[in-house]
Amino acid sequence: MPKINASTVAEHRAQQREALIGAAIDILVNEGAAAVTPAAVGARAGLARSSVYQYFDSSAALLATITEEAFRRSNEALNRALDTANGPLERVEAFFRESLRLGAEGAHRPAVALMNAGLPPACQQRLMELHLEQVEPFRAAVRELGAPEPALTADLIAGMLHTALAAVENGSPLETVTQRTLALVRRCLTPAGSTARAPEEGA
Numbered sequence: 446m447p448k449i450n451a452s453t454v455a456e457h458r459a460q461q462r463e464a465l466i467g468a469a470i471d472i473l474v475n476e477g478a479a480a481v482t483p484a485a486v487g488a489r490a491g492l493a494r495s496s497v498y499q500y501f502d503s504s505a506a507l508l509a510t511i512t513e514e515a516f517r518r519s520n521e522a523l524n525r526a527l528d529t530a531n532g533p534l535e536r537v538e539a540f541f542r543e544s545l546r547l548g549a550e551g552a553h554r555p556a557v558a559l560m561n562a563g564l565p566p567a568c569q570q571r572l573m574e575l576h577l578e579q580v581e582p583f584r585a586a587v588r589e590l591g592a593p594e595p596a597l598t599a600d601l602i603a604g605m606l607h608t609a610l611a612a613v614e615n616g617s618p619l620e621t622v623t624q625r626t627l628a629l630v631r632r633c634l635t636p637a638g639s640t641a642r643a644p645e646e647g648a
Contacts, residue, residue: 462500464490466514469507474554478562481507505565512568515555516575519547523579533586534634538627540583541606545626548610549619590634602633 468489472480482504487497501507526543530536547553559572584599592598609626613619 458500461490461492461496465492465497465500465507466510469511470514470555473508473511473558473562474551478508478558478564481511483507505568508559508562508564509568509571511555512559512564512572512575515559516579519552519556520579522547522552523582527582533589534631536586537583537590537602537630537634540586541609541626541630542623544606545609545613545619545623549613553610587634591636592634598633602630605629 465486469481469486472485472489483497483501484494486501486507487494490497501510523540523543526539527536530539544553556572556576559568564572580599580603583603584596587599587602588595605626609622612622
């Protein structure tokens with residue numbers, strides 16, 4: 446069993462649960478959803494299977510929790526980035542910049558693995574709901590900018606983000622991909638005749 450330092454039983458249990466979730470995400474990303482079982486997760490976390498069942502009673506419960514966690518952690522980082530942005534264009538830029546940073550850290554890999562995992566319908570539906578919730582601030586900013594056909598425009602620009610994430614995953618420098626992507630986003634969202642601000646150095 447891993448050594449966990451906690452001053453209360455509640456903290457100890459919270460730390461054990463977090464360790465199990467981390468182990469489950471690691472197995473999901475590296476071995477696939479079918480490998481996420483209480484026994485495998487317990488072994489990866491250094492806990493007996495009986496201990497795992499105190500927190501998760503099935504593989505389905507583990508996958509449901511991972512589904513929530515895959516987005517919660519990214520959403521917290523995205524929300525912090527968006528909170529510092531002023532205006533809709535800056536919010537779009539902040540969303541893209543932080544998404545690419547998270548992608549470079551591998552934070553999106555659990556969600557990608559879940560989307561390709563053939564989850565039960567309820568988990569698939571919840572996964573889509575969480576995805577839509579995550580991208581709504583970006584889509585709202587596009588609407589606020591008055592872009593023509595804002596839903597389609599947001600979808601097309603989101604395609605650039607997916608391509609940029611793939612480029613980062615394939616080894617392209619994060620800063621280069623970020624700056625080039627933001628330049629294209631500004632060009633798409635800046636009205637004709639307006640001048641988009643130059644990107645900040647190191648932004």
